[in-house]
Amino acid sequence: MKKHLSLIATIAIFVLMVAGASLHYKGFFSFGVFLNLLRDNAFLGVAAVGMTFVILSGGIDLSVGGMIGFTSILLGVLITKHHFHPAAAIGLSVAIGTAIGTSMGYVISAFDLPPFLVTLACMFLTRGLALVISPDTIAIDHPWYDAVSSAKTALPLIFLTVLAVGLYIAHARPFGRAVYAIGGNADSAALMGLPVGKTKIKIYAISGLCSSIGGVLLTFYMSSGDPNAGRMLELDAIAAVVIGGTLLSGGVGSLVGTLFGVLILGVIQTAITFQGNINSWWTKIVTGILLFGFILLQKVFQLRKTDS
Amino acid sequence: MGGPLIVSSALLEMRGIDKSFPGVKALDSVDFTLRSGEIHALMGENGAGKSTLIKVLTGVFPKDGGSIALEGKLIHPRTPLHAQTLGISTVYQEVNLVPTLSVAENIFLGREPTRFGSIQWRRMKAASEQALAKLDIQINVGRLLSSYSIAIQQMVAIARAVEIEAQVLVLDEPTSSLDKDEVRQLFAVMQKLKSQGLGILFVSHFLDQVFEVSDRITILRNGRLVGERQTSSITRLQLVSMMIGKSEDEVAVMASHNVRDLPTATGEPFLTATGLTKRGSVGPVDLQVRKGEVVGLAGLLGSGRTETAQIIFGVEHPDQGTIHVEGQPVRISNPRKAIRLGFGFLSEDRKMAGIIPNLSIRENIVLALQANRGWLRKISQRQQQELADRYIKALKIATPDADKPISQLSGGNQQKVLLARWLASQPKLLILDEPTRGVDVGAKAEIEGLVYQMCADGMAILFISSELDELLRDSSRLVVMRDRKKVGELSGDRLNSAELMNTIAAGGNER
């Protein structure tokens, strides 16, 4: 029970927000709005799945936004300028994204460098490469693309699939437990014989994979490739993970929490569009307040644990 | 020395183990034999080589020389993991498990039962329950490890070790943070494992526990083997004298250094501590230190000496007890307050709680004085230089200049710099915790000389040491601790090594 307290708090806040918004705004509580909530936040959600793995292991990945911009413009160029079939282009860019993630993981584990700096370098690199590929937005015009992006359920389905796979990996595979163990106590994990280095590489590979899938989803959503896409998105992803109850120090948390973290951010956004006259910056302020609340909550738990 | 050993019954044989670190011979041709179905205690004071021997055995350090044989086959443990696969598992005092995972996961982490790559949770839980049942423990294995007491966590660690099919189980100070009932529970588990044929190497600082649970005892001192004895054939006093040496001979007291001759030893009380207690750590302790007096704090490692000093200095907070300074009651909530009251504390842990490695000798020396003055009233560069030069000269610190980073000095010189840090702050009470540890003979004599000098100048000194000679030589009075409690005080005629060893070793009737 205590194990899930943080998660319960997250879900409670989500329910309260939805209830409040439903009472306040006509038509908020509808299937269409919820489908859109998932659709609008699918790319953030997928990126947050990868981020959850990273944070669970006690790391951080700042390259998420850059990776999304990179994947997005790469797709645009491959499809529009080089006439790749979208499926091939998607396969290629996701593969490159995963490779970049893997290299980050290698540098972090082989040279024992702080993830903060390595992923920061990678953020510069991916964003820079994105802008080098094309400084301008490229519209993607392809019947296959239009078909996918006009299907209302496509993006939510992809998001939920990635989430389900993530949940399976995190809870049913030995690798998933190794992620939790490394985040819980890296020294013990090594003494217990877990392959810490290999696991770290895989974790950042997963994050690279997820953020490049996020980039793909964003191109479906926008019907274009944009080198500036996903600016500061790493912050939203981190916020969603933390609001979802995952400890930034690692070892504790869940992807279910992350789902609700993403949904909470989405509800704030949706509520603000419903309100119309409130401005988007309230999203940031409310996100910050929630972040503060959850960090404080975690601190209280920690303090109580050390007391007992 | 123990009689000739019967090779055939030996499970583990370590022969002629050598290990050196830069400047120190940590192990000098040490032998150790463990039989299956026995609990074998490894005893010795700080620097005796216990933990080095264990680390060589468990693959943390490579050995320089000697051989290790398990069931007659030579082995070369490379890493703790490798040692585990060879059949040697270790459970440490600070449990090396993952507190944020469940008990079952901790037992099977890295070896989870899987089908098609998926963890079989039900099988894992059942197997965990079984493994714990072997130790007579019934708990909910689905709950987080951190929701259980340290004792249970240790049992889980043992269960994990046993599950890996260990033949040799190393328990490194497993009882340090356990209460009486928990110790009983642990001992029951150890007896059970012993009856299953495991060889258990047990390290503990508690004499009572060693006598209660172990079959044989190996004693090390200064990196050498002192002897191996049947537990039933040795007395407490014999064990203690083997551990701390100098047998029962009277220690010659050097006249020139005898603080007892100083007229100052009868000064007014500076510090009076009454009934200091911290649950699970130390107490109760009563202590008085007068101005111009060196009070030695004696006792074996783990007897609560350092813990007492930490409470007095405000590093730790007592649950009970009062402290008076010059007759006034005081509350010391942190080291800063203690320093303001005129205390200084030379910690035994030079690396963690002593040196600021990348700062210069000069900065390290002025630090405490500066901290006490506050950040706004900076000690001028010139004054800093004068202070540093004065102490470099007075304490004969071997360095070309005061601007060298302290990390580049030898251990003994680092210790002198830290001593200088406290002397510069001109304390009224100086707590010295193992001031001569890891320091060469020359520096040792110099530090002892300084203690005498400071005392003669009217400073109150609380002196903690594992070396009896040193304590007897340098103290006006001795407070003796055992099993985290104060058990006696020695002064005047009773200040001799026989009396001291008797007090340290005295029977378990007080527990």
Next chain:
Amino acid sequence: MNARLSRLGPWVWAVVSLALILVFNLVFTPGFFSIQARDGHFYGSLIDIANRAAPVMLVALGMTLVIATGGIDLSVGATMSIVGSVAALMVTKGHSPLAAILTACLFVALALGAWNGILVAVFKIQPIVATLILMVSGRGIAQLLTDGQIIQFHDPSLAYIGSGFLFKIPFSITVVVIVLLITAAVTRLTAMGLFIESVGDNPTASRYSGIDIRTVQLFAYAFCAICAGMAGLVATANTSAADANNTGLNLELDAILAVVIGGTKLTGGRYQLIGSIFGALVIQSLTTTILTKGLAIEFTLVVKALTVLAVCLLQSPQFRTKFRLPARSK
């Protein structure tokens, strides 16, 4: 030569890098070093580099102290935009005199820094996490203040801070020099610098020596926020407009990078104020060089990424042993 250079101080590598970039330009970019006097002011690439690097240099000074305590401050960009917005609003709405604006900005920055400092020092929250809160919500607050609009103002006295000239050079450079001197004075004429380095190097031993770690951390975060506030003022005054969306965007990363290039270790301890200034100049001169070579601005990000990686790898002991580089003298 490697060891001899290092002995001068860890900041020497930043100077060497800067020199290399300048020599490159001396050879390949004609006119790079020419400085013309026009309307009584000096113009030229060198002055331009210093002028443009001013906000990063200012933030890097404060960031140096925070990093030296073993912390990090991600919220400096947000602080810049809040302070810039406050200044712009005071001009447009309140027609306040410069002194009032400066005082108000100082207090706003101080409050923001105290917030970070309290989270880190009192609530013991990891610095990355603690300052993330203000990083996320701070820009929102700035946008709230300005209603999301770019606020243009006309106030010659305020504009002077960012675009004026003193002794023929941009006044922003003077601001940097003043703040550098103040930082050096506040930390080196008092014992604060010693305490900061001590806390960053070994917090436990510092506590045993009687240092009040909380005060030291509070000071560092508050001082860092004030530096960020100054940077916000300079950036806003430079364009005579407060842009809550973009003022100081990503600047925290540049500042951290400048500090690391300057020779201060991310793990804390000894700090190099001059090094951080040179670190910021290295970053800006790289950017300027790329621009003057006719390369797209996009390449700066790639070059920056490679610089971060190179600096990180050179500081990693594993990397040094693997490639047999000599160990750092310290």
